[in-house]
Amino acid sequence: MNCPKCQSESIIKNGFNRLNKQIYRCKTCGRQFVLNPSKTAISQETKERVDRLLFERNSLRSIQRCIGVSASWLQQYVNNKYAAMPRQVIVQKKL
Numbered sequence: 001m002n003c004p005k006c007q008s009e010s011i012i013k014n015g016f017n018r019l020n021k022q023i024y025r026c027k028t029c030g031r032q033f034v035l036n037p038s039k040t041a042i043s044q045e046t047k048e049r050v051d052r053l054l055f056e057r058n059s060l061r062s063i064q065r066c067i068g069v070s071a072s073w074l075q076q077y078v079n080n081k082y083a084a085m086p087r088q089v090i091v092q093k094k095l
């Protein structure tokens, strides 16, 4: 295993992040990283849960806390989503 920044092999374990992924730290340059960044592992099911919470007008912060995605991923996802939508008022269907 090498540091993604300086390619050093002096890597130590440095606890876990909120998603329970192992965090590693490079002893050479101090860079912290996880092996499989969560942004590549967002499943369709997770996106559908995000959509549902967005639809229910939850704040990004609460969605992030509820689902456990990163703030940067969520922000990007929402930006892309609204960019793809026609600019119109979204009328909620009453059940």
Ligand SMILES: [Zn+2]
Pocket: 003, 004, 005, 006, 007, 008, 026, 027, 028, 029, 030, 031
């Ligand atoms: Zn490094």
